[in-house]
Amino acid sequence: MSALPASARHYSAWSLLRARFAGSGYWRPLWAGRKLKPAYDVVIVGAGGHGLASAFHLARDQGMRRIAVLEKRLVGYGNVGRNTTIVRSNYLLPENHYFYEDSLRRWETLSHDLNYNVMYSPRGVVDLALTDDSMLALARRGNAMRLAGIDAELLDLAALERFAPELEARRKRRFPIVGALLQRRGGTVRHDAVAWGYARAASALGVDIIEDCEVTGVRTAGNAATGVESTRGYVQADRVVFATAGHTGMIGAMLGTPLPIETHLLQAMVSEPIKPLINSVYVYVSPGHGETYICQSDRGGLVMGGHLDGFPSYTREGVWHRLEDVVQGALELFPRIGGVKILRQWAGTNDMTMDGSPIMDRLRYDNVFVNAGWCYGGFKAIPASGAAFAKFVASGTAPDLIRAYRLSRFASGHLLDEPGQGPFPVRL
Amino acid sequence: MRQLPCPFCGARELREFVFHKTLPAAASATADASADEFARTYLRVADPQLSVEHWQHVHGCRAWLLVRRNPSTGAVLAVQMLSGTAP
Numbered sequence: 001m002s003a004l005p006a007s008a009r010h011y012s013a014w015s016l017l018r019a020r021f022a023g024s025g026y027w028r029p030l031w032a033g034r035k036l037k038p039a040y041d042v043v044i045v046g047a048g049g050h051g052l053a054s055a056f057h058l059a060r061d062q063g064m065r066r067i068a069v070l071e072k073r074l075v076g077y078g079n080v081g082r083n084t085t086i087v088r089s090n091y092l093l094p095e096n097h098y099f100y101e102d103s104l105r106r107w108e109t110l111s112h113d114l115n116y117n118v119m120y121s122p123r124g125v126v127d128l129a130l131t132d133d134s135m136l137a138l139a140r141r142g143n144a145m146r147l148a149g150i151d152a153e154l155l156d157l158a159a160l161e162r163f164a165p166e167l168e169a170r171r172k173r174r175f176p177i178v179g180a181l182l183q184r185r186g187g188t189v190r191h192d193a194v195a196w197g198y199a200r201a202a203s204a205l206g207v208d209i210i211e212d213c214e215v216t217g218v219r220t221a222g223n224a225a226t227g228v229e230s231t232r233g234y235v236q237a238d239r240v241v242f243a244t245a246g247h248t249g250m251i252g253a254m255l256g257t258p259l260p261i262e263t264h265l266l267q268a269m270v271s272e273p274i275k276p277l278i279n280s281v282y283v284y285v286s287p288g289h290g291e292t293y294i295c296q297s298d299r300g301g302l303v304m305g306g307h308l309d310g311f312p313s314y315t316r317e318g319v320w321h322r323l324e325d326v327v328q329g330a331l332e333l334f335p336r337i338g339g340v341k342i343l344r345q346w347a348g349t350n351d352m353t354m355d356g357s358p359i360m361d362r363l364r365y366d367n368v369f370v371n372a373g374w375c376y377g378g379f380k381a382i383p384a385s386g387a388a389f390a391k392f393v394a395s396g397t398a399p400d401l402i403r404a405y406r407l408s409r410f411a412s413g414h415l416l417d418e419p420g421q422g423p424f425p426v427r428l
Numbered sequence: 429m430r431q432l433p434c435p436f437c438g439a440r441e442l443r444e445f446v447f448h449k450t451l452p453a454a455a456s457a458t459a460d461a462s463a464d465e466f467a468r469t470y471l472r473v474a475d476p477q478l479s480v481e482h483w484q485h486v487h488g489c490r491a492w493l494l495v496r497r498n499p500s501t502g503a504v505l506a507v508q509m510l511s512g513t514a515p
Contacts, residue, residue: 249474258471262450263499311447312479313429314500320430321443354470410470423469424449 011115030196031075031203036210039236040066042393043228044243045215045251047071049080049379050371051243052198052209053386054393056114059205061387062394067207070230072214076195079245082348083379084268084293084305086281088125088186089150092141095404095416096357099384101150102401106383107189116197118189119298124280125186126155126164128333130175130287138181145183155180166277166334173332175286187281188295191379198386218255218368225365239393241369246314246349248372257364259372260354260410262425265309266376267318267347269326271340273300284329290322292329301343304330308350308376308426318347350376352425357416360389360398361407369393370407375425429502435509436489444487451480476500482510 009015009028019026042058044051047069058064071077087107089100111117129135135154142152153159160169160180169177199209210232217229218240227236242251252259278296285291291306306326309319323345331338351372353359358381359373371389374381388402398406409415421427431439452468479499485491492510497503 249472250476253474258452258467258473260470260472261474262472263474311481311483312450312499313502314476315429315502317429317502319442321441411466426447 011117030200031209034203034208034210036068036070036213036230036232036235037066037208038234039227040068040208040238042067042239042241043235043237044069044241045228046078046243046245047075047195047199047209047211048078048243048245049194049198049382050245050374050385050389051241052080052195052202053382054241054243054371054389055207055209055386056198056202056205057386057390058394059202059207062390064394065206067202068235069202069207069209070213070215070228070235071209071211074211075199075209076192079348079350079374079378080195080382081192082268082346083191084295084303085188085191085297085379086125086186086293086295087120087189087380088183088281089380090125090127090141090145090152090181090183090186091418092144093357093416093418094144094148096418097145097148097150099388099401099405100380101148102388103381103384104185106387107380108185110189110194110197110383114197114201116193116200118193118197120189121187121298122185123187123295124163125183125283126160126280127181127283128285129178129180130285132178134285135179138179142181151183151185153182153184155182164280164282166279167282175332188297189379190298194379194382198382218365220365223366225368239367239369240365241371241389241393242363243371245372245374245378246351248351248370251370252363255364255368259359259407261351261359261373262312263314263349264311264352264426265313265316265318265347266305266307266350267309267322267326267345268303268305269323269342269345270297270304271302271337272343273297274302274337274340275300277337278302278334282333284333286329286332290325290329292326292333294330294333302330302337302340308352309347310426314349316347316349318345350374352376354410354423354425355415355417356419356421356425358385358405359407360385360392360402360405363407373405429497429504432483432493432495432504433507434485434488434491434493435507436491437485440485440488444485445483445493446486448482448484448492451482478505
């Protein structure tokens with residue numbers, strides 16, 4: 001099932017073969033560079049993963065035609081191009097694991113749905129336990145997942161050695177590995193391809209993607225928004241959607257609505273390419289310093305990330321000592337990568353909520369919607385978020401899958417505090 | 429931001445300090461104490477130019493600090509000892 005109309009170039013083995021002989025003129029831009037029109041049914045602010053996926057599903061599933069996605073910078077400049085590409089659904093709370101499982105199922109077929117290869121690679125996500133306590137916590141999480149019909153396997157040392165020989169699980173270490181929780185269907189997806197694939201598919205359905213267009217205000221009349229002010233002029237809109245990730249707090253300030261969100265930095269890094277060494281995604285929380293997750297990209301680079309920097313920031317710089325923590329953890333896991341050089345390091349702005357779970361709700365006005373608060377887990381949520389949010393925006397009623405992510409849960413006490421850390425956006 | 433100027437120890441590397449929390453911009457002045465408490469605990473008014481925070485110089489003199497920073501540039505505007513309020 002492809003979303004593309006006949007006029008767009010359909011990708012297939014046959015089209016690749018034709019491109020081989022047709023010369024460079026065969027390939028076309030992935031999405032059309034259209035002009036901003038004066039009025040739309042839906043204006044989506046933010047051409048990241050969630051904004052583009054919402055636009056795609058509004059056009060394909062909800063039958064809406066006049067849709068614009070306004071982007072301050074470039075498609076894929078924000079967190080959709082800055083994450084560590086990991087997808088998984090190994091959550092403890094039912095509200096979260098059903099939602100992320102819906103997302104993981106959509107990842108499995110996304111390349112077909114978008115007619116664009118997003119390189120979903122179910123290489124397995126392995127959460128390592130270094131203590132008996134953390135083994136119990138992993139068992140509890142795994143059991144919760146299995147009760148919901150989600151794949152999870154608790155691995156003892158022998159099973160871990162079989163699944164991940166490169167880890168040398170029994171090797172003598174300062175903090176010996178005790179076991180692990182494995183989700184085989186978890187893995188990685190090429191993040192840039194996700195932004196490009198959704199943009200291409202949405203554009204082919206008639207969605208206007210307008211880059212270099214910053215939204216500076218919202219015009220309202222009574223209980224409703226009538227349109228948005230932008231650096232390219234005023235745009236009338238029946239519905240306004242904000243999917244602005246780390247800048248959602250500023251949107252709240254713009255609308256005069258304080259939000260349970262703080263913006264923190266999360267950094268990631270990639271090494272120079274090396275030959276295939278790391279088969280799966282490993283998550284390693286060391287009692288010594290912090291957290292490291294590591295996997296190897298198809299190009300051979302070791303992709304690594306860890307904890308948040310730990311204080312509010314919009315700088316996208318990333319502090320040095322967090323990079324050091326992440327690399328130390330990686331070296332504890334794989335001492336043999338000690339001679340490998342870091343090639344690039346970067347950071348993204350994360351909209352951290354006060355319970356670590358997302359917010360998908362109306363924002364102050366009847367026709368203004370916010371899709372935010374994805375903390376450091378937004379990438380894996382993109383397909384489910386886009387589908388469910390499009391349904392919400394089109395019908396005005398939140399589907400069951402995302403009803404728990406309403407904004408009022410903070411006041412009513414129905415928090416979704418996955419790590420159980422209380423009302424703090426970050427606890428280190 | 430690479431260093432924080434501790435009023436007791438001078439400029440020190442950032443990893444000596446631990447961030448504790450952000451102070452909400454302004455507590456609402458309503459008569460509803462429970463709404464006030466909710467706002468103080470959960471709500472933040474995002475100000476890209478100013479963030480007021482509690483930090484502790486954990487790996488130094490261990491003083492609790494009131495820090496004013498610009499979160500868009502990383503510039504530290506002021507650091508003083510935290511006193512009078514419970515951290």
